Amino acid sequence: MTSTNQQIQHYLTKNEDKARLLVSCPDKPGIVSSISTFLYEHGANIVESNQFTTDHEEGTFFLRIVFAAENMKSIEKTMKADFHSLAEQFEMTWRMTFLHELKRTAVFVSKELHCLRELLYEWESGDLVTDISLVISNHESAREIVESFGIPFYYIPANKEIREEVEEKQLDLLEEYNIDLIILARYMQILTPKFVDRHPSKIINIHHSFLPAFIGANPHKRAYKRGVKLIGATSHYVTDDLDEGPIIEQDVIRVDHRNSVNDLKKKGRLIERSVLNRAVKWALEDRVIVHKNKTIVL
Structure with a gap:
C-alpha cells in the first residue's frame, strides 16, 4: 500500500467487519429472501440495502447490500465460495467486496x-x-x-x-x-x-x-x-x-x-x-x- 493517510486508516479499521454485495439478475420471486437467508446463515447482519427493477418487459433486478459480521476476515473466503451456488440458481452477475481491502x-x-x-x-x-x-x-x-x-x-x-x-x-x-x-x-x-x-x-x-x-x-x-x-x-x-x-x-x-x-x-x-x-x-x-x-x- 503506497499511499494512505490517517483518516483512511481510521475508516478501514472502523469498517473492517463490513462488506458489500452487488447483484444483477433476471427478476423473479425469492431473490431478496434467499440473499437475506444466506447472510443470516453466515452470521451477517444487513446494514444498508438498496434495490431497483427495470420495467416488466425486460425484468432485470439490481441490488446493493452492505452487511457486517464478526471476524469478517476469517469468513470472507467461505462466504464467497458458498455464494456461488445461490448466484447460479438466480443467474446472478455479482461482486462481493470487503471494506478492509482498499481499492x-x-x-x-x-x-x-x-x-x-x-x-x-x-x-x-x-x-x-x-x-x-x-x-x-x-x-x-x-x-x-x-x-x-x-x-x-x-x-x-x-x-x-x-x-x-x-x-x-x-x-x-x-x-x-x-x-x-x-x-x-x-x-x-x-x-x-x-x-x-x-x-x-x-x-x-x-x-x-x-x-x-x-x-x-x-x-x-x-x-x-x-x-x-x-x-x-x-x-x-x-x-x-x-x-x-x-x-x-x-x-x-x-x-x-x-x-x-x-x-x-x-x-x-x-x-x-x-x-x-x-x-x-x-x-x-x-x-x-x-x-x-x-x-x-x-
Missing part, C-alpha cells in the same frame, strides 16, 4: 490539473477512500503536486505515432501496482481498444461537455457559437466508442450572452471537478452497476 487507483492526467487537484485534496481529507497508487502523465506539469503527496509520478510522453508503445508501458505499470480503477482526470489521449479491453468498466473519464451534446474536441467554443444557456460535464466509463460509454454522473451550470469562451471553460472546470469526484467515489463505494450502455447507481 487501488491510477490517475492519468495531461496539462490541465484541476480534476487531479480535486482528487488529491479529497484523498488527503479522507473523503476519497482509496490508495492512489500512481499518477501517469504525458506532461511534466503534475509532477510537483503529485510527489508532494508522496505518490509515485510517471512521465510517459504520448502521441498517436507511439501510442501502442506507450500503452504497453502504462499497462505494465497498472499490472505492477495491481490497479482496480483507472481515472482519466483530463488525460487528453485516446485509448486504443486493446487498452480498454484489458480494463472493462474500470476506466472512468471526465468529458468537458454535457454528453451527448458537443462530443469531441473544443466543446466550449462550439457551445459558445450555439449560444447555449447551460454547460456541463459528464463522467462515464470508457468504451471503444469515443465519449459514448455508460454515463455515471452529469451536472450543469448556467451561462448567458455575457460569458466568453474562456468564461465557459472556467465554469466548466468547476463542474468537471465535482462530477468526476462523485463518479469516482460511487465506483469506489461499489454503487455503480453497468447494464448494457447505461449505469444503475445505487
